[in-house]
Amino acid sequence: KATYRVCTLPGDGIGPEIMAEGKKVLAAVGEKANVDFVCEDHLIGGAAIDACGSPLPDETLNAAKASDAVLLASVGGPKWDSTDPNAPRPEQGLLGIRKGLGLYTNLRPVKIYDALAGASTLRPEVIKGVDLVIVRELIGGLYFGRRERFYDEPGAGANGGRGQRAYDTMEYREYEVERIARKAFEAARKRRNKVTSVDKRNVLETSRMWREVVHRVHDEEFPEVELEDLLVDNTAMQLINRPADFDVIVTENMFGDILSDEAAQITGSLGMLASASLGDGVSLFEPSAGSAPDIAGKGIANPLAQILSAGMMLTYAFDMTEEAGWVESAVERVLDDGWRTRDIADDATPADHVLGCAAMGDKVVEYL
Numbered sequence: 001k002a003t004y005r006v007c008t009l010p011g012d013g014i015g016p017e018i019m020a021e022g023k024k025v026l027a028a029v030g031e032k033a034n035v036d037f038v039c040e041d042h043l044i045g046g047a048a049i050d051a052c053g054s055p056l057p058d059e060t061l062n063a064a065k066a067s068d069a070v071l072l073a074s075v076g077g078p079k080w081d082s083t084d085p086n087a088p089r090p091e092q093g094l095l096g097i098r099k100g101l102g103l104y105t106n107l108r109p110v111k112i113y114d115a116l117a118g119a120s121t122l123r124p125e126v127i128k129g130v131d132l133v134i135v136r137e138l139i140g141g142l143y144f145g146r147r148e149r150f151y152d153e154p155g156a157g158a159n160g161g162r163g164q165r166a167y168d169t170m171e172y173r174e175y176e177v178e179r180i181a182r183k184a185f186e187a188a189r190k191r192r193n194k195v196t197s198v199d200k201r202n203v204l205e206t207s208r209m210w211r212e213v214v215h216r217v218h219d220e221e222f223p224e225v226e227l228e229d230l231l232v233d234n235t236a237m238q239l240i241n242r243p244a245d246f247d248v249i250v251t252e253n254m255f256g257d258i259l260s261d262e263a264a265q266i267t268g269s270l271g272m273l274a275s276a277s278l279g280d281g282v283s284l285f286e287p288s289a290g291s292a293p294d295i296a297g298k299g300i301a302n303p304l305a306q307i308l309s310a311g312m313m314l315t316y317a318f319d320m321t322e323e324a325g326w327v328e329s330a331v332e333r334v335l336d337d338g339w340r341t342r343d344i345a346d347d348a349t350p351a352d353h354v355l356g357c358a359a360m361g362d363k364v365v366e367y368l
């Protein structure tokens, strides 16, 4: 019997609630497929800061490196929003594990479930057929650039601290753009063969290099894939104007972060968006959404993004595409039969079809 060791990182806020459902579904798949998924929890984010003062303890990174795959829920929350500039932040844990595992590719698929057409704030005819994937560069750019904050610029003390200065830098190396471009073209080959490369070439030097490198990789290695360039502001607009036209969107870290929340809303809720973070070694799977402090502890979070992230783990980490299909199909049938969590319910949803987090996990297991 095959055994896979999964490093599970529940984190903060709704993290532990949705992680429990992800594990539940994984266990059910394991039983059906005769595979053992051995999950071992480790600390990350605020929970790790509280326990040992660091958002990413060495022990956690080492356990992740030694595992077959990592399943993460979410980190962060108001509790750790300190005004002290030197206080550790939960988000550093997430950035640290992405960097530590070399996870330069983040795949965020956005697909409309027919049953959820009414949950979107966009009109059904606009979102019909939406099936795109955002390929986000995950360990470069502004998130990891040189940065600094100055509290004692001349004049700072004299006028009540108003002389502060801070900067972040966006920096990319050619090979970083090359490798993410390749991932995007490879993804497109398995899909509808179209890549939209998103940048801000009219302003940023990194973007001018980005566009040049993406085109070179295209011309040399993937000439048969259709390639279009789009400025990021225009992309934000086109995503809600004609979302069904997109197939693969490739972009740098920060643009990808922003566009993926926007794209998630096309589906009706951030609670639906799964993601896979891939490098050349152990990979990590995580919902795109955060710790949702506003609903944490209430048992009403939508666990489907977590469950679908576990599904992506089956495909990308264990090459279990058939079993991943079971998970996707179970989620689809649950939705087709009208089962909803609160975030994706609408006026037409009968009260007895609005499930809590755990009940939704149970429902998916039942349909498996």
Ligand code: NAD
Pocket (backbone or CB within 6 Å): 014, 018, 073, 074, 075, 076, 077, 078, 091, 094, 269, 270, 271, 272, 286, 287, 288, 289, 290, 291, 292, 293, 294, 295, 300, 301, 302, 303, 305, 343
């Ligand atoms: P958020 O994604 O946590 O929440 C945004 C909105 O979406 C909220 O109204 C929330 O209730 C809703 N939402 C998110 N996930 C949901 C789910 N599964 N079911 C139902 N509703 C859901 O973003 P935020 O409020 O801006 O950030 C909160 C904290 O999470 C911050 O500390 C932030 O840094 C962190 N964060 C972490 C991750 C991560 O761990 N991957 C991602 C994004 C944000």
Ligand code: IPM
Pocket (backbone or CB within 6 Å): 076, 091, 094, 095, 257, 288, 289, 290
């Ligand atoms: C995400 C999150 C993270 C990011 C934060 C929490 C660091 O928003 O995964 O989208 O910006 O990458």
Ligand code: MN
Pocket (backbone or CB within 6 Å): 257, 258, 261, 288
């Ligand atoms: Mn984000």
